[in-house]
Amino acid sequence: MEDLALDTLDERNEDIYLEVPIGTIAKDAETGEVLFEINADGETAILAKGGRGGLGNVHFKSPTMQTPRFAQPGEDFEEGWKILELKILADVGLVGFPNAGKSTLLSKVSAAKPEIAAYQFTTFVPNLGIVSYRDNQSFIMADIPGIIEGAHEGKGLGLRFLRHIERNSILLFLIPADSKDHYNEYQILLNELKQFNPDLLDKQRLVAISKSDLLDEDLMKEITKEMKEIPHFFFSSITERGITELKDLIWKSLTI
Ligand SMILES: Nc1nc2c(ncn2[C@@H]2O[C@H](COP(=O)(O)OP(=O)(O)O)[C@@H](O)[C@H]2O)c(=O)[nH]1
Ligand SMILES: [Mg+2]
Numbered sequence: 001m002e003d004l005a006l007d008t009l010d011e012r013n014e015d016i017y018l019e020v021p022i023g024t025i026a027k028d029a030e031t032g033e034v035l036f037e038i039n040a041d042g043e044t045a046i047l048a049k050g051g052r053g054g055l056g057n058v059h060f061k062s063p064t065m066q067t068p069r070f071a072q073p074g075e076d077f078e079e080g081w082k083i084l085e086l087k088i089l090a091d092v093g094l095v096g097f098p099n100a101g102k103s104t105l106l107s108k109v110s111a112a113k114p115e116i117a118a119y120q121f122t123t124f125v126p127n128l129g130i131v132s133y134r135d136n137q138s139f140i141m142a143d144i145p146g147i148i149e150g151a152h153e154g155k156g157l158g159l160r161f162l163r164h165i166e167r168n169s170i171l172l173f174l175i176p177a178d179s180k181d182h183y184n185e186y187q188i189l190l191n192e193l194k195q196f197n198p199d200l201l202d203k204q205r206l207v208a209i210s211k212s213d214l215l216d217e218d219l220m221k222e223i224t225k226e227m228k229e230i231p232h233f234f235f236s237s238i239t240e241r242g243i244t245e246l247k248d249l250i251w252k253s254l255t256i
Pocket of ligand 2: 102
C-alpha cells in the first residue's frame with residue numbers, strides 16, 4: 001500500500017463499448033499487428049484492457065483511523081493507438097449513378113441475383129458476386145448502391161453508399177450510353193468520391209460506357225470524343241458485347 005490520498009482512485013469506470021460494422025479489423029497502430037477481427041453480429045473483443053480500479057483512502061477509514069493517509073492504487077491500464085478498419089469487400093466495386101446498369105452487369109457475370117429495376121434505390125446494400133475468369137480463376141465484384149449527386153454531404157442514403165466504395169481494391173465506373181453528358185457524369189462521380197475521401201482517388205479506376213447496345217458506331221465515336229483523353233470501353237450486359245474484354249481488363253488491373 002502506498003501513501004496516496006487520491007479519492008479519484010476509487011473511480012470505477014464503466015467498460016466502453018464501440019459498435020463497429022461486421023468486417024472490422026483492429027490493428028495496433030505502431031506495429032500494424034492485427035489484434036482481432038469482428039466477423040459476426042454481436043461478437044465482442046477487447047481493444048485495450050483497463051486495469052482493475054484502486055481503492056481510495058476513504059476505504060481504509062476505521063473507528064481508530066478517521067483520515068487514513070493511504071490508498072490502494074489501481075492496476076495499470078493499457079494505453080496506445082489502435083486502428084479500426086474495414087476489410088476489403090471486393091476486388092472490384094461498381095460505381096455509378098442509379099440506373100447505370102451496375103446490378104445487371106453483376107447478374108450477367110456472376111451467379112449473384114441483385115434486384116434490377118429502373119428505380120433509384122433498388123440496391124440498398126452491396127451485393128457481392130464471384131466472377132469466374134478463364135482457367136478456374138475468379139475475382140469478387142461488388143454492386144454498390146448508386147451514388148446520388150451530393151452523396152458526400154449525406155444527401156439521402158449517399159453517405160452509406162460511399163462507405164462501401166472505400167472497401168474495394170479497384171473501382172469500375174459505369175456511365176450509361178444514354179447519359180446526357182458522359183464526361184460530366186464521370187466528373188461528378190469523381191467529385192463525389194473526392195469530397196467524401198480524397199484517398200479514394202488513389203484507387204485504380206476503370207471507366208466503362210454501359211448499355212452500349214443503344215449505340216451505333218457514330219454515337220460511340222461521339223462519346224469517345226466527348227470523353228477527351230479518359231480511357232474507356234464500351235459494353236452491353238444485354239447483348240454481352242465487350243463483357244469478355246471487360247473481365248480481361250479487370251483481371252489485368254488486379255494482377256499488376
Ligand atoms: N439497353 C440496355 N439496358 C440495360 C443494360 N443494363 C441494364 N439495363 C437497364 O437499365 C436499368 C437499370 O439497370 P440496373 O442494373 O438496375 O442499374 P443500377 O441502378 O446501376 O444497378 C434496367 O431497366 C436495366 O434493364 C444494357 O446493357 N442495355
Ligand atoms: Mg442496382
